[in-house]
Amino acid sequence: MEHQFTTSINKILKKHFANASSDIFDKSQLLQYINLKTKSANKGVKARGSFANLYAIYVIVEDYIEKSFDKKGDYSKYKGVEFTKLFKRQRELPFGAKLQNHALNNRLNSEFQKFFPNSEYTPILRNLETNRYWINNNLIKIKVSGKTYNIANALIEIINEYAKTKKNAFEQFVQACLELQEIQNKNPKEAENFILSLLAPNVDARLFEIVSYSILKYYYHDQKIYWGFEIDKLQEENLTLYKTGRTNANDGGIDFVMKPLGRFFQVTETLDVKKYFLDIDKIHRYPITFVVKSQDTEKNLLDGIKDNALRIYSVKAVVDRYMQCIEEIINIPRLHNCFIEAEKQGYLKNILDEIILQSKVEFNYQDEDEEGEGN
DSSP states (O other): OOOTTHHHHHHHHHHHHGGGHHHHHHHOHHHHHHHHHTTTTTSOTTSOOOHHHHHHHHHHHHHHHHTTTTTSSOGGGOOOEEHHHHHHHHHHSTTOTTOOSHIIIIIHHHHHHHHOTTOSOOSEEEETTTTEEEEOHHHHEEEETTEEEEOHHHHHHHHHHHHHHHHHHHHHHHHHHHHHHHHTTTOHHHHHHHHHHTSSTTSOHHHHHHHHHHHHHHHHTTOEEEEOSSTTSOEEEEOEEEEOSOTTOOSSOOSEEEETTTEEEEEEOOOOHHHHHHHHHHTTTOOEEEEEOOOSOHHHHHHHHHHHHHHHHOOHHHHHHHHTTEEEEEOHHHHHHHHHHHHHTTOHHHHHHHHHHHHHHHTTOOOHHHHHTTO
16 A cells, blocks of 8 residues: 555665665565555644554564664564553654553554454563563564564654644644634635634544534533523523543543533444443433534434444333434534534634634643743
8 A cells, every 4th residue: 555655655665775674574474564554644733643552663663772682682582561651652753642551462463463463473572461562573573585674663763754744734734724713704715714614523532522522622612501590590601612632532521511501422433332332331320412524414423323223232111222322413414504603603713713722621731931930
């Protein structure tokens, strides 16, 4: 599979291995896997990044190089690197601040085997008793024409280049947002079209969650309810949507909470019924609204969830109990309508500001002048 970033991979391999680079790529399953995982590099900030599995490779290979096993020594006698060191290191890398342990523990190996079902090797080796890790040396050393090449340093450089490319794309995105902040009063249609372009099935999951939150926050902003404990002492309160944590964190949390109604919102891009029911079980079958990255109708989405649930669980009473917990489905067309309504109320600038704010927090981005503060 070739894509735009494959050119960068080939360039790095050429620098390290000269005329042997093409044969090394053809014989290296790990390089081919990385090639598959980096196809989003040049597609801009909208395209989903693949940092978790790539950084799992990166941090173990980095330890391999730090211990000079790329040059000398018997790696088979190495006691392995501690999980805590790897986990800490991956969170220090660009876009890695909220990565979980799944890639290091199983997800990378599982996906690698899916792509290379006939391979004898898995990338990560680990000892569950000592919680120590190794990269599979059989995937690091590649034999071409009777000579063995170590690709460790090339792997690090390739993943660094991927992160750099994605970071550049994000900085361009933030810059575009900032420019729209300046011109939105003169040309609100351009800002409107920009925000609507971020509501698409191919948009990065984190960015979709940020845009969904920003729109829904100001869609509900002016809606009021009246409540109280005594009929003659009711109080008026605006609906307020709160973001409960970082996006896409796999931490079991709920994405948005609405005060004072206590509504829960979960953003998802999957149509896997097990994921929906798992989210419902997390909150002990409390009613929940799903914001779904899909153009399909709300009715079709609900019908699809129910049909799949009946196929998997077979007991209608169980399925009905779960389905009753789905308070609402908000799809992409509904988000479009919510945005148009919020814009009519004068919140275009607020939505754009919120997207910029949440994006900077999510992607650990700082402007140069922000970095200088307090120095």
